[in-house]
Amino acid sequence: MATSIKKLPDIEQVLSGNGACGGCPATMALRIVGKALGPNAIMLLTPSCSVASMGMTPKLGYNWPCINITFASAGSSASGITHAVEIMKEKDRLQGELPTVFSWVGDGGTYDIGFQALSAAAERNDNMIHFCYNNEAYSNTGVQRSGATPRGTFTTTTPTGKRQPKKNMPLLMLEHNIPYVATATVAYPGDLYDKVVKAKNIQGMKYIEILAPCYLGWQFDMPETVQMSRMAVRSGAWLLWEAENGKINFNNPSSQIISGKKEAEPVDEYVMKQGRFNRLLKGPDAAQRIAEIQGDIDREIAFMRERAKITI
Amino acid sequence: MKAAQVIMDTGTHAAALAVKSARVDVIPGYPITPQTSIMEAIAGMVENGELNARFIPVEGEHSVLAAAVAASAAGARVFTATSANGLLYMHEVLHMASGGRLPVVMCNVNRGVFAPWTLWADHQDSFAQRDTGWIQYHCSSNQEVFNTILQAFRVAEQINIPVMVNFDGFAISHCLMPLTLPPQEDIDRFLPPHKPEWRLDPANPSSFSNVTMAAEYATFRQLLSDDIMASIPMVKQAAQEYKEITGMWDGDTIDTYRLEDAEVVAFAVNSMAAELRLSIDMLREQGIKAGLLRPRLYLPFPTEDIISALPKNAQVMVLDRNYNYGHPGGILASELKSVLYGRRNDITVKNRVMGIGGIDLTRRFMASEIRAMMDE
Numbered sequence: 001m002a003t004s005i006k007k008l009p010d011i012e013q014v015l016s017g018n019g020a021c022g023g024c025p026a027t028m029a030l031r032i033v034g035k036a037l038g039p040n041a042i043m044l045l046t047p048s049c050s051v052a053s054m055g056m057t058p059k060l061g062y063n064w065p066c067i068n069i070t071f072a073s074a075g076s077s078a079s080g081i082t083h084a085v086e087i088m089k090e091k092d093r094l095q096g097e098l099p100t101v102f103s104w105v106g107d108g109g110t111y112d113i114g115f116q117a118l119s120a121a122a123e124r125n126d127n128m129i130h131f132c133y134n135n136e137a138y139s140n141t142g143v144q145r146s147g148a149t150p151r152g153t154f155t156t157t158t159p160t161g162k163r164q165p166k167k168n169m170p171l172l173m174l175e176h177n178i179p180y181v182a183t184a185t186v187a188y189p190g191d192l193y194d195k196v197v198k199a200k201n202i203q204g205m206k207y208i209e210i211l212a213p214c215y216l217g218w219q220f221d222m223p224e225t226v227q228m229s230r231m232a233v234r235s236g237a238w239l240l241w242e243a244e245n246g247k248i249n250f251n252n253p254s255s256q257i258i259s260g261k262k263e264a265e266p267v268d269e270y271v272m273k274q275g276r277f278n279r280l281l282k283g284p285d286a287a288q289r290i291a292e293i294q295g296d297i298d299r300e301i302a303f304m305r306e307r308a309k310i311t312i
Numbered sequence: 313m314k315a316a317q318v319i320m321d322t323g324t325h326a327a328a329l330a331v332k333s334a335r336v337d338v339i340p341g342y343p344i345t346p347q348t349s350i351m352e353a354i355a356g357m358v359e360n361g362e363l364n365a366r367f368i369p370v371e372g373e374h375s376v377l378a379a380a381v382a383a384s385a386a387g388a389r390v391f392t393a394t395s396a397n398g399l400l401y402m403h404e405v406l407h408m409a410s411g412g413r414l415p416v417v418m419c420n421v422n423r424g425v426f427a428p429w430t431l432w433a434d435h436q437d438s439f440a441q442r443d444t445g446w447i448q449y450h451c452s453s454n455q456e457v458f459n460t461i462l463q464a465f466r467v468a469e470q471i472n473i474p475v476m477v478n479f480d481g482f483a484i485s486h487c488l489m490p491l492t493l494p495p496q497e498d499i500d501r502f503l504p505p506h507k508p509e510w511r512l513d514p515a516n517p518s519s520f521s522n523v524t525m526a527a528e529y530a531t532f533r534q535l536l537s538d539d540i541m542a543s544i545p546m547v548k549q550a551a552q553e554y555k556e557i558t559g560m561w562d563g564d565t566i567d568t569y570r571l572e573d574a575e576v577v578a579f580a581v582n583s584m585a586a587e588l589r590l591s592i593d594m595l596r597e598q599g600i601k602a603g604l605l606r607p608r609l610y611l612p613f614p615t616e617d618i619i620s621a622l623p624k625n626a627q628v629m630v631l632d633r634n635y636n637y638g639h640p641g642g643i644l645a646s647e648l649k650s651v652l653y654g655r656r657n658d659i660t661v662k663n664r665v666m667g668i669g670g671i672d673l674t675r676r677f678m679a680s681e682i683r684a685m686m687d688e
């Protein structure tokens with residue numbers, strides 16, 4: 001059982017009064033992450049909503065030392081920091097416990113421009129946590145497509161709907177043979193919290209991806225962030241899982257969908273609640289478009305069910 | 313007291329030995345000819361315990377410098393090296409290093425840039441990074457490479473500006489020359505441990521390089537521009553103190569040869585400037601009062617030292633191993649003309665581009681070019 005939201009520590013690393021939109025899923029998720037990591041950490045960010053909302057120089061809305069780096073560089077820059085603090089500690093130039101080095105990066109900085117550097121950092125198994133808060137688009141630049149944008153989605157660069165399915169980035173990270181990979185989302189804060197606590201205590205590369213329904217990009221009502229996150233999981237559009245040393249385990253309620261104990265809810269309601277899909281579902285091809293979206297989800301569920309059986 | 317040791321060594325290995333002597337903490341690296349052997353040597357030293365540091369074998373040069381700047385922001389002493397397209401690939405992060413005031417030291421082993429491919433030296437790569445806010449040295453011998461890396465760390469950490477140490481591919485990088493290694497205790501005296509005023513520290517949460525309003529942004533830029541100029545006395549002081557401790561001298565912001573009474577002055581950087589000393593001797597034998605002025609610093613451009621060193625009414629022959637596209641001739645000539653304008657109207661500046669893509673620059677060839685330029 002995941003830790004209850006009532007039992008999460010009181011500590012707040014995300015300070016009040018930052019510049020994010022109301023109901024911002026990235027900020028919500030970071031708040032939970034902060035409760036799990038505590039203050040002894042160094043944070044890296046790439047250009048994104050989380051940078052735009054952290055406060056202008058010299059103000060800072062996150063209670064960590066934060067470095068903004070070039071967009072492509074989360075993997076390599078986090079490697080630089082983690083090696084720096086380790087060698088400085090070895091040479092007695094740092095006292096106390098080593099800080100956790102973590103990157104807080106969007107799907108653009110993870111799936112696309114940052115993919116190469118992140119892949120290399122994973123292959124080196126450098127000691128860090130890479131968080132991808134995945135709002136399935138480049139939100140900060142006004143909602144353009146990314147490699148995480150699902151098929152059928154309106155963005156400003158896919159005005160008639162994206163034609164390709166998203167890639168399975170958590171699985172790609174798993175295939176780097178790193179010690180820990182997990183997925184999470186804001187509707188399940190205890191699950192996210194537990195995963196971060198676990199990752200914090202593992203040496204090497206840890207990857208945690210958090211589905212972050214963004215009202216602006218997804219076009220739903222601001223107060224519905226958490227509801228949208230829950231619907232994504234219940235429909236199987238987002239699967240909650242974690243893998244320690246390569247072995248995949250699904251978490252509730254995704255585990256029930258995978259095991260067949262519970263049917264995934266049809267995607268229709270999830271899709272129809274979001275302008276990014278439903279604005280394209282007004283024509284005669286609506287049924288076929290929804291079937292394509294449903295088909296991608298069904299395929300991922302079936303594929304991940306089989307992939308999880310491989311435990312060599 | 314231990315005596316200095318003299319060995320035969322290549323330029324790239326001399327660079328690696330300087331990195332070891334500087335007790336560097338973190339070295340991200342990626343191979344590119346002719347720089348590769350620096351990284352190979354450092355990887356070996358780290359592996360066998362000779363150098364207590366972390367070598368990070370990243371997947372490309374953009375990541376090399378991204379790892380370097382971040383390690384520097386965490387408080388480590390950081391070195392890396394590259395050449396040509398590797399340097400071009402770093403361009404975005406070069407700006408982050410200087411704008412972020414991170415004292416990284418990097419060797420660039422000069423090589424012509426793609427397209428088409430060439431492996432050999434010219435100076436398009438480093439000069440193309442003029443406006444990135446790095447201090448740039450250019451070196452003309454293996455010994456100078458060694459000495460300059462140590463001086464570069466002194467200057468970089470004093471003023472929090474990254475420093476690029478350039479030297480030619482092959483002529484310097486791969487040729488054996490005698491190399492004097494000062495005793496480690498002398499180097500430790502010259503280069504104390506890195507104690508940054510600020511670093512990424514959980515005990516002091518602060519933001520680094522986030523969004524900045526125009527007035528403050530402009531202030532940051534103004535400070536960088538001012539401090540680059542303010543590094544000149546630091547460069548001189550580092551050269552002077554290095555000389556006092558080790559007895560070695562390569563010049564400070566500039567290096568000169570038979571310049572005092574010269575009527576014809578050759579003006580060039582890197583290995584061709586070493587060869588030019590022989591051309592100067594040849595010209596002197598022919599009765600021409602020739603001399604050499606070699607800027608060791610390309611950036612900041614050593615304006616005052618050049619202006620005061622040039623003899624009255626001299627003809628300056630700028631030999632550029634690069635193109636200044638859109639202008640006639642090369643980049644050094646443009647720089648020189650712009651600083652002389654209105655200050656030394658007695659000086660004539662002439663310019664030729666040569667040695668592109670590694671074409672061999674012999675003493676005879678350069679002497680005859682200078683003679684021909686005299687008649688122009």
Ligand SMILES: Cc1ncc(C[n+]2csc(CCOP(=O)(O)OP(=O)(O)O)c2C)c(N)n1
Nearest residue numbers: 047048049071106107108109137138139140
């Ligand atoms: C090299 C580079 N290219 C492009 C940009 C412009 N840019 C800034 S943020 C951004 C999108 C970020 O998307 P993501 O990582 O998903 O974060 P989000 O905005 O969705 O939070 C882009 C393209 C940049 N800052 N740097």
Ligand code: SF4
Nearest residue numbers: 021024049139214216
């Ligand atoms: S656009 Fe979306 S991700 Fe960005 S701050 Fe607003 S809610 Fe958060």
Ligand SMILES: [Mg+2]
Nearest residue numbers: 106107137138
């Ligand atoms: Mg995004």
